Amino acid sequence: MADKHATLYDFRDIDIMYRLAEESTNGGVGAREFAELLGFDEGDTRSITIRLAWMKRYGMVAFDDKERLWTLSESGRKVTAAHLRAPALRTVEQIPDEAMIEVMAQVTSRYQRGEPMLAHMLRREFMYGTKRR
Secondary structure: OOOOOOOOOOOOHHHHHHHHHHHOOOOOEOHHHHHHHOOOOOOOOHHHHHHHHHHHHOOOEEEEOOOOEEEEOHHHHHHHHOOOOHHHHHHHHOOOHHHHHHHHHHHHHHHHHOOHHHHHHHHHHHHHHOOOO
16 A cells, blocks of 8 residues: 555554554564554555654553564553443433533543543544544
């Protein structure tokens, strides 16, 4: 797949994290293998390596320098394990649009006082969701 990119606007952080969790059950996954799993051409690892490096900087993933393998960080594992269950998701979906302002106020409060990695993920998820179409 020529000229494929791995920017925030191409892949959500959480989607990369879910895929990394699936593929790194045996201790981690190499950049080349992971890039191919995401649909990049064989040997085209630059885009995904840059993206994973940013995600590492934010604390979402970890890199083993010795083994050259990517895995989720401890915080990343917590995030991927925290799926919204159907009843909780239905509750959120039933909130009237007008009341979502209060929900957003709660989200921004957690952004301001929460763990920095989660704040980065919240900000980046908002950026992904509000990208130009």
